[in-house]
Amino acid sequence: MKALRALRTLSSKPRKTPLNPTFFHRFYAAQPQEDDSSHTPSLSDSENGSDSVFDSTHYDIPTISSDSKPKIPQKPTWNTKYRSKADELIDQKKKPDDLIFKNSSLAKKLLEAAVCLPSDDEDEEDEEEVVKEEDQKALSVGIIGAPNAGKSALTNYMVGTKVAAVSRKTNTTTHEVLGVMTKGDTQICFFDTPGITLSNRGCPYKDFKVRVESAWSSVNLYDVLIVIFDVHRHLTRPDARVIGLIKRMGAESHPIQKRVLCMNKIDLVEKKKDLLTVAEQFKDLPGYERHFMISGLKGSGVKDLTQYLMDQAVKRSWEEDPFIMTEEVMKNISLEVVRERLLDHVHQEIPYGIEHRLMDWKELRDGSLRIEQHLITPKLSQRKILVGKKGCKIGRIGMEANEELRSIFKRDVHLILQVRLK
Ligand SMILES: Nc1nc2c(ncn2[C@@H]2O[C@H](COP(=O)(O)OP(=O)(O)OP(=O)(O)O)[C@@H](O)[C@H]2O)c(=O)[nH]1
Known part of the structure; x- marks a missing residue:
């Protein structure tokens, strides 16, 4: 809903069809929230130990800069002897039958597609053009x-x-x-x-x-x-x-x-x-x-x-700016990605009971993002399940989410997840 509102505000024009004015219950909030842990019963250090925190800087995560090193195009690794045999089979020159020809040309195309690097044309196809309002x-x-x-x-x-x-x-x-x-x-x-x-x-x-x-x-x-x-x-x-x-x-x-x-x-x-x-x-x-x-x-x-x-x-003119991913939308995406990982790794009913909050969102000078989210469980037993042995579960969730966010936002992400008791 937050994402919805945020995207709507991008358009200066009033929306023609009022879409879903109903209030939706918010399970989590995309706005960084006040940490009200001071109001909750405080935890001893052992209860809220360092294993309950995932911090991506403690892991060896590849960075965008390390990814962007010029890549040497890989040469096909197949054995040329087998390749020519495959060519021979695909060509089926001795049997000029329509069906065989269709199949062989299809197979060839697939092979070509599998081994070739994306062409400049394909890159261009992805580029969005400015469309005049009257043409939208x-x-x-x-x-x-x-x-x-x-x-x-x-x-x-x-x-x-x-x-x-x-x-x-x-x-x-x-x-x-x-x-x-x-x-x-x-x-x-x-x-x-x-x-x-x-x-x-x-x-x-x-x-x-x-x-x-x-x-x-x-x-x-x-x-x-x-x-x-x-x-x-x-x-x-x-x-x-x-x-x-x-x-x-x-x-x-x-x-x-x-x-x-x-x-x-x-x-x-x-x-x-x-x-x-x-x-x-x-x-x-x-x-x-x-x-x-x-x-x-x-x-x-x-x-x-x-x-x-x-x-x-x-x-009809577009409601949303196709070029902008607002910060609000990014915040929601960050919550969705972590939530999805959570649901994948915690198979009990726990994910429905926990409160999931975005505590901090900062764009750093080097362009990277620092995202801190808290997972607040009502019961200590739930916190333990979420953290896992020596923090392995929250670590796994964090690693996967960090990687996915990095690829969605196309920049380095420093993700911090803290599991704490209500
Ligand atoms: N094999 C298969 N699984 C699917 C397909 N579509 C969705 N799923 C799986 O079905 C489960 C539910 O999918 P969702 O997209 O979350 O379903 P939803 O209708 O949005 O669910 P609610 O949010 O509960 O309303 C997930 O585990 C998906 O991976 C499909 O086409 N094939």
Whole structure:
């Protein structure tokens, strides 16, 4: 939500569609916060020992400067004898058959692509051009689905950076996050709605209620609504509530909004004909303009979906500056990245109970970032699990997060994570 607000302020123009005015419960804050540890019962040194702190300067982490040393282009390491044999097989000169020719040229292209360095043309493709306001097109897209359906993973894949924590547990989307994809003259803003669910496992009731209400109230405000569900789960353990959601959203076509149904996680479905059975089940719903079979995590089918969305964009000036990643957004990303690592490494229900705060954010003279975050646990036992033996768990979380932040922000990052008791 903070990211959302921060990005909105970039635009001097008032937003035409008021997007989701509802108050979202904030699980964590992106603003550096006052350390109120003075108000909490103080810990003895042994309880709050140095192993509860991860400090990236204590580890041998490569720096941007060490990375940027000129790289000598690597020569292929294959044995030339085998290479010429492979060439021979691929060419199949003695059998000029159409299919063989197609396969061999495809295989050759793949080989070439695998060994060649990115060309200057590809670099240029990534460069964004200034698009005049009168030429701009825009689209707002909401993604709705049951918890764990893969909304965050799909958003991340399409936007291309970490905007929402993805995890194995449900209800990880604790606030609405805006992802912006700008390609050519078109800008698409994605709204990753918090899960609509009838089960409140893993999150307190009050929070749960706010989330459900806010998700429903935002549904009608988007130009396009993606209704997403986990098709693998649907085939193995169909959930009546998910079927209810799909049917409800597709019951009748919306006067303005276009709705599409996305069957996600197709990579997990072994028998592909099972997908057709599911498609058949929902094919008569008049509310959906298109059906897509996708894997938001692996990317299959996402290109078609993205193209469909690009085609829906209308002449409207962009809401967001495509060139700027504001500090506010960076702060949120730093929290999301750490949270994602946390969810990956701590398999108990702990991540939902801890408070996650950004305590300090500084851009240093050399351009690097110093980021300090605190993980505050309600129980000592939880703090111990998070810290791990001699600090190995928090160390691992910190190392991985530091590395990822460095690659997202393209600068050196000095990350400090402190685990402490409430
Ligand atoms: N194999 C596979 N796993 C996926 C796919 N999409 C998402 N996942 C996994 O499913 C889990 C849930 O994904 P999320 O993107 O966090 O789901 P969500 O709908 O945002 O979840 P909530 O925040 O709880 O509403 C994660 O472990 C993802 O890695 C997919 O296409 N294939």
